[in-house]
Amino acid sequence: MTEEQTKLFTNKIITVEQIAPEAFILAMPRLHDFVPGQVVGLTLDETDPPRLYSIASGAREDEMRILFNIIPQGSLTKKLSKLKKGDRIYVTEPFGSFYGKADPAFWIATGTGIAPYLSMYRSGLEKNKVLIHGSRSLDSFYFQKELKEKFGDHYIRCCTRESDRDVFKGRITEYLRQQRNLPTDYKYYLCGGSEMVVEVRDILVDKGIPFGNIVAEIYF
Numbered sequence: 390m391t392e393e394q395t396k397l398f399t400n401k402i403i404t405v406e407q408i409a410p411e412a413f414i415l416a417m418p419r420l421h422d423f424v425p426g427q428v429v430g431l432t433l434d435e436t437d438p439p440r441l442y443s444i445a446s447g448a449r450e451d452e453m454r455i456l457f458n459i460i461p462q463g464s465l466t467k468k469l470s471k472l473k474k475g476d477r478i479y480v481t482e483p484f485g486s487f488y489g490k491a492d493p494a495f496w497i498a499t500g501t502g503i504a505p506y507l508s509m510y511r512s513g514l515e516k517n518k519v520l521i522h523g524s525r526s527l528d529s530f531y532f533q534k535e536l537k538e539k540f541g542d543h544y545i546r547c548c549t550r551e552s553d554r555d556v557f558k559g560r561i562t563e564y565l566r567q568q569r570n571l572p573t574d575y576k577y578y579l580c581g582g583s584e585m586v587v588e589v590r591d592i593l594v595d596k597g598i599p600f601g602n603i604v605a606e607i608y609f
């Protein structure tokens with residue numbers, strides 16, 4: 390770990406808001422500049438190693454927001470969900486190289502893996518982008534109303550357990566397998582669990598996407 394990944398800065402919670410059955414948005418003042426797509430480390434105790442979270446807010450906003458899920462067997466996320474205004478939290482400087490850029494791209498995520506793309510679009514990078522989000526339930530397409538308005542037909546939801554009009558029924562991998570003529574000159578950003586990232590990468594390579602156009606951020 391480099392110094393920027395471990396040096397802790399004291400910050401104060403502004404809000405922690407539940408936005409779906411298992412998902413929360415934590416807001417705190419932004420202490421540092423960052424590139425959309427980067428992460429910060431968070432911990433509540435200086436002796437506990439920080440866990441990493443993608444920044445979900447725009448690069449010019451005064452607040453820095455994090456989208457997180459409660460991991461039932463985890464140690465930090467349950468505590469994060471109970472924080473109140475004014476509570477202390479330790480945060481590292483932003484780091485990482487999963488950078489949002491202006492080039493045409495597919496932004497592909499499962500679950501809270503949508504967080505870096507929220508930051509990218511809130512930083513004005515949504516032009517020429519196709520956002521594909523996979524989730525088990527319809528209520529886990531975080532910010533779907535806003536994203537639908539922003540991306541229109543370029544916002545695709547893939548849901549495995551529930552159905553709805555305009556929502557692809559099945560996994561993100563099934564959706565991508567069915568696509569013909571995926572542009573080979575676009576970048577493909579993948580963010581989420583390692584299984585999804587590896588499977589999607591293999592599908593894209595099979596479909597002729599150059600390996601160098603695939604950029605991945607693995608959460609666990």
Ligand SMILES: Cc1cc2nc3c(=O)[nH]c(=O)nc-3n(C[C@H](O)[C@H](O)[C@H](O)COP(=O)(O)OP(=O)(O)OC[C@H]3O[C@@H](n4cnc5c(N)ncnc54)[C@H](O)[C@@H]3O)c2cc1C
Pocket residue numbers: 428440441442443444456457458460462463464465466467501502504606607608609
């Ligand atoms: C680069 C990066 C960015 C990340 N960004 C985010 C983000 O924006 N939002 C977010 O919610 N999480 C994100 N994570 C995951 C996060 O760092 C923690 O792993 C997660 O919040 C669990 O923390 P915990 O202390 O509650 O659980 P821990 O005590 O760390 O873990 C307990 C157990 O749960 C497993 N586990 C950890 N994370 C997950 C998960 N997401 N799903 C299923 N099992 C898991 C671990 O393997 C372990 O066995 C990111 C991880 C990385 C590496």
